[in-house]
Amino acid sequence: MKRIVVLGGGESGVGAALLAKEKGFEVFLSDAGNLKQDKKDVLSHADIPFEEGGHTEDRVLIADEVVKSPGIPDTAPLIRKLDTLRIPVIDELEFAARFTKGKLLAVTGTNGKTTTVKLFYHILQKANLDVGLAGNVGQSLARQILEGDRDYWVLEVSSFQLDRIYETRFHVAILLNITPDHLDRYNYEFDRYVDSKFRITKSQTEEDHFIYSADSKAVVDELQNRDLKAKQYSFSAMGYQEGLNAWLENEKLIININGELEMSIQELALQGKHNASNGMASGIASRILEIRKEIIRDSLSDFQNVEHRLEHVTTVSGVEYINDSKATNINSTWYALESMQSQTVWIVGGVDKGNDYSELLDLVKDRVKAIIALGKDNSRIHAAFDNVVPVIHDVTDMREAVGLAYRESRKGEAVLLSPACASFDLFESYEDRGNQFKEYVRAL
Known part of the structure; x- marks a missing residue:
């Protein structure tokens, strides 16, 4: 045995x-x-x-x-x-995949995985396909297969999981972006992290499909070094260019596979260019599976956002409170700040993974009126923003952070929890951090 x-x-x-x-x-x-x-x-x-x-x-x-x-x-x-x-040392996904007859539809990338996976799953559910959701979100694939196999599995796959996946074949693989993150696991070598992400294509055949962002320089550059077998599709939030399968143009999202799907970006349930990219990726994948354009359009319009990712909590005295606790790196927080339409009190901090805050400077100068630094060691935040933002408070618990944010904000402004850091100095997890934020906001 x-x-x-x-x-x-x-x-x-x-x-x-x-x-x-x-x-x-x-x-x-x-x-x-x-x-x-x-x-x-x-x-x-x-x-x-x-x-x-x-x-x-x-x-x-x-x-x-x-x-x-x-x-x-x-x-x-x-x-x-x-x-x-x-x-042999393998990942749970590799083990579980041996026991499913369903097609595996995988999403990876430094940012946007969870939103894209849930959006893709939402579309397939709306199309009445027999579909399950697993991987780095919800219940494990192994346990769900035990309870009953599905025709399709939408999987969120991290680089750590991909590192120990050798033979698993993904019928559709989506690579959203690659920016420096988790480099401590890769000997601080970005090329190794890139290689890890591209393992999602490892066992794909000519009958499979690879979808990627033409806006991610690391992805586009790496494609020059690889001879992939799968059919390739690309999308961009930067406007039309030859060869794209989806793009933004004149305030419209366009997906062009087996006919053109067009919708106003104002119709999208999730706002911001990064969420338009997530919508394009899941839309392309859905068209590959021959989902009707009307179902995709409806799904992109009525999708409910992921908890802890740019989640509207409530409005108090005309100030909107937004929970983006899932933003544990600079790139995620860049997207959050980019989506802010008003002056913002920004709650940031935690366990810093070697963050380069300079990438956020232009957005912070333009949109942030005050910073609440929530962490045991906020020295890097001060070094980056002391001469940029007039007000910076240091706190070590969420109740105080929310109270200070309330006092610093005015009607028509926003309070954004987008830490750009891991949570483990003061909280059990990013979920715990986000839940505490929501609890104290609702108590205002």
Whole structure:
């Protein structure tokens, strides 16, 4: 009997363990940290042995195959040992994909993945296709396949997941953009990060489809070095150019595949050029699947935004409060500030991943009237903006941040939580950070 060892007891790990058990494998799950009680209950109920608080190497190194949590870096000593012993180490998506007959539709990119995935899923649901949503969002693919296979799976795929995907074939692959992020996982080499993102095309054939942004220099440059087998499609928010399949022109979004779909950008449920790009990517993918233009148009008009991504919370005394807690890097926050139409009090800060704030200077000069720096160490924020923004407050809890933002804002302005940083100095997660923001805003 084949021995499967699962490293990491989060959503993807537990899902992989359950699927492996169902398929008749000998399974063992090991987590270096503490497992949540609900995960332990699920594993115990399924009669899957597990350990927490550390890895017992003797039990891990006898595996025929290891399914690794994407959060565990390839440089971890145990992963290096497994690689040296040539024991296959794969991602949960790679394992789960073996057990579906459905077509895999994958989205990656530094920013916009979650919005695009949910928008694409929304369109396919509206078209009454048998479709599931998995990957880096919601329940794991493995657990959902266990509950029932689908004809189509829309997957959000991170670079960490792609690093351990070798044979999985994506019928449609969308690459939204590539900008520097998570470089600590790639030895601070941008080329390695780019290569990781392009792994989404690795097993594609002539019958598959690759959609990319013509606005992303890193993507366009890398395409010159690659001979991809899949059919290629591109989109741009910068206007028409030859060869594009979707573009913005004269305040209109145009998708040209099997006939032209045209709609005013004012009709889009999600505003801002970045969201128009997300709409074009999902629209192209939907036309490839022969979804009717009317369904795509309706879906782009009535889509409800992702929580914690430019989420309108409420308006208090004429001031709009916007929760963009999911913006954990500079590029995401650039998009948020670019979409602001009024003077803004900006709540920023957290665990800085080596941010270059200079990219935001022009937008900050133009749109930000005050900064609330929310973090244990705000020195880099001060270095970047002390001479740019007249008011900068330092805070270490969300209640104080919201209170100060309320006092600094006036009718017709906005308060934007878009941290450009990870959340782990003061919060459990970006969701916790966003939820606290919403709680204190609604209490004003």
